[in-house]
Amino acid sequence: MAVPLAARCVAAVFGALLLLTDWNSIIGTLIVPRPIGSWLTKLVDRVVLAAYRFVTRGVADYHRRDRIFATQAAAILLTQLVAWLTIALIAFTLLMWPFADRGITAAFTDAGSSIFTLGFAEPLGTAPVVLVLLAAATGLIVVALQIGYLPTLYSAFNRRETEVALLNARAGVPSWGPELLARTFYALGTGVSTVDTLPDLYARWERWAADVAESHTTYLPLVRFRSPMSLSSWVISLLAVLDSAALILTLAPDIAPAVPARLCLRGGFQCFRRVTRAMGIETPEEADPDAGITLTYEEFLAAVGRMHEVGFPTSRDPAEAWPEFVGWRVNYEQAAYRIAEAVEAVPALWSGPRHRPTPPIPPLRPQPGRQPPKASLHDSSLITALSWDYDRNVAHRGRAAGLAYLRADELAAACPAQPAAATGFGAHPAGVRSARAVE
Numbered sequence: 001m002a003v004p005l006a007a008r009c010v011a012a013v014f015g016a017l018l019l020l021t022d023w024n025s026i027i028g029t030l031i032v033p034r035p036i037g038s039w040l041t042k043l044v045d046r047v048v049l050a051a052y053r054f055v056t057r058g059v060a061d062y063h064r065r066d067r068i069f070a071t072q073a074a075a076i077l078l079t080q081l082v083a084w085l086t087i088a089l090i091a092f093t094l095l096m097w098p099f100a101d102r103g104i105t106a107a108f109t110d111a112g113s114s115i116f117t118l119g120f121a122e123p124l125g126t127a128p129v130v131l132v133l134l135a136a137a138t139g140l141i142v143v144a145l146q147i148g149y150l151p152t153l154y155s156a157f158n159r160r161e162t163e164v165a166l167l168n169a170r171a172g173v174p175s176w177g178p179e180l181l182a183r184t185f186y187a188l189g190t191g192v193s194t195v196d197t198l199p200d201l202y203a204r205w206e207r208w209a210a211d212v213a214e215s216h217t218t219y220l221p222l223v224r225f226r227s228p229m230s231l232s233s234w235v236i237s238l239l240a241v242l243d244s245a246a247l248i249l250t251l252a253p254d255i256a257p258a259v260p261a262r263l264c265l266r267g268g269f270q271c272f273r274r275v276t277r278a279m280g281i282e283t284p285e286e287a288d289p290d291a292g293i294t295l296t297y298e299e300f301l302a303a304v305g306r307m308h309e310v311g312f313p314t315s316r317d318p319a320e321a322w323p324e325f326v327g328w329r330v331n332y333e334q335a336a337y338r339i340a341e342a343v344e345a346v347p348a349l350w351s352g353p354r355h356r357p358t359p360p361i362p363p364l365r366p367q368p369g370r371q372p373p374k375a376s377l378h379d380s381s382l383i384t385a386l387s388w389d390y391d392r393n394v395a396h397r398g399r400a401a402g403l404a405y406l407r408a409d410e411l412a413a414a415c416p417a418q419p420a421a422a423t424g425f426g427a428h429p430a431g432v433r434s435a436r437a438v439e
Contacts, residue, residue: 008098015094019138022087029080030145035217035278042280044083045220048076049342053355062347062358066230069344073224080221081146085139089115092135099128115139149219156215157225163208164227164237170201172363173231174348177243178303179363186310198248199257202264205241209264209271212238217278224343231361233345239336242268243350246328250321251304251314269332276335279342287331294333295350297322303350 021040028036052072056065092111093104100107100123110123114135123132171180184201187194212234216222227233245261245268269287276283304318314321337352345351347358 003097003104005098011094012098015091015097018087018094019091022084022091023138026084026142026145029220030149033218035220035274037278037280040083040087041080041220044079045076045224045279048072048079051075056356060356062361063230065344065356066226066346070226073221073226076221076224077146077150081142084142085115088135088138088142092131092138096123096128096131099123099125099131111135153219153222153225156211156219156222160208160212160215160222160234161227161232163204164232164234165229167237167241168229168232171237171240171244172365173229174233174346174351174361174363175237175240176349176363177240177245177247178306180240180244181247182307182310182312185307185312195255198244199260202241202245202257202260205238206260206264206267209238209267213267213271213274217274220278223275223279223339226343231346231364233340233343233348235336235340235343235345236348236351238268238271239332239340239351240348242332242336243329246325247303247307249328250324251307251316251318252312254315255313265328265331269335272332272335272339276338279339281335281338281342283335283338287334289327289330291330293326293329294337294352295329299350300325 021038025038025040028038029041049072052069052075056068059065059068089108089111092115093108096107096110097104100110106123110128110132112118113120114132116139117136123129167175167180170183171177172183184198185193185195242265245265248256249258249261273283273285300322301318304314307314333352339345340351341354344354347354347360349360349362351360
């Protein structure tokens with residue numbers, strides 16, 4: 001049945017509006033350097049997320065889920081490209097329909113041949129030729145922009161992950177604020193606190209938070225890019241840094257780098273809020289101090305206990321510091337929790353619930369070493385292995401005896417060096433331990 005020309009003209013108008021919507025999404029996503037949300041990109045994000053959650057609904061192990069979700073960002077980019085090209089194809093089909101004598105099928109063929117630059121269909125007439133040229137230009141420009149978009153994404157991703165990887169040695173994996181302070185004070189068992197490095201750390205993470213807020217709201221798929229290590233996450237890393245700043249400001253204000261820590265906290269919760277708004281997650285513009293936090297006082301005491309394990313000096317009683325800590329954490333907790341749930345981040349301590357309930361994973365800590373297999377004492381590789389292992393055992397014995405922070409001469413008296421004759425090589429100076437021993 002022939003469709004009246006008037007109906008085809010109405011369809012062409014709808015096609016023009018559809019094409020404008022498509023280009024608005026393309027320009028806002030790939031060109032404009034500010035967050036411009038469109039229903040199309042948000043729909044793609046939700047559809048892909050729903051598909052991945054459906055696939056992983058029966059997967060209980062986090063590491064297996066992480067391997068599946070590792071491809072989510074790539075799936076979003078590909079689905080986005082397919083959606084733009086599909087909408088352009090539909091739009092140009094409707095625009096060509098009034099000029100197609102053989103019906104909408106011929107219009108679809110002409111549009112597809114042009115958008116994908118196949119060139120097997122050549123319509124007659126001035127208007128159809130103009131539409132064909134516009135369709136061909138649309139297909140080429142969309143693909144070219146998407147290709148040029150990738151280096152920008154991966155450049156921002158690499159900047160983000162450099163600081164995340166550097167933090168892993170300080171805060172463990174998964175990162176945790178109290179662990180960051182404990183390891184900073186312990187300083188790899190050197191016996192010399194490195195708390196004085198915290199101002200530089202907080203200054204770097206203030207700048208990092210500003211960079212992430214800018215890049216991840218402008219190029220929203222970056223939010224879904226997962227870290228190379230399954231137990232790392234940009235959300236968890238920033239949360240750990242903010243928690244450490246809040247902890248040291250409230251528990252040890254006499255040694256806290258007040259200005260860098262406060263600036264880092266301010267930059268961090270602004271970053272979380274901007275990202276939540278770009279993702280379409282509703283969070284209050286300003287936190288309500290009376291709303292409280294999800295974290296419990298018992299969890300707070302457990303963190304203080306972890307810090308005391310390594311002798312971290314706290315000048316305030318936990319009960320006295322708790323209300324002030326709540327006042328800091330209320331600014332960023334809900335935003336961080338919502339992002340962590342949305343991106344299926346590693347379920348670290350103090351990081352909130354997940355879409356699929358998963359037990360929290362505490363930071364991994366190295367275990368004491370074990371003796372290598374028997375071999376000739378003249379084997380140089382064995383000598384090196386024994387040296388490392390002996391260092392590890394000295395460190396472990398020192399920690400067990402509460403001597404981890406003694407000077408080298410004091411540690412030598414408590415943990416005497418093993419005689420050189422027993423190992424086949426010179427004894428190590430007491431208290432000297434390798435990074436592997438006290439990582």
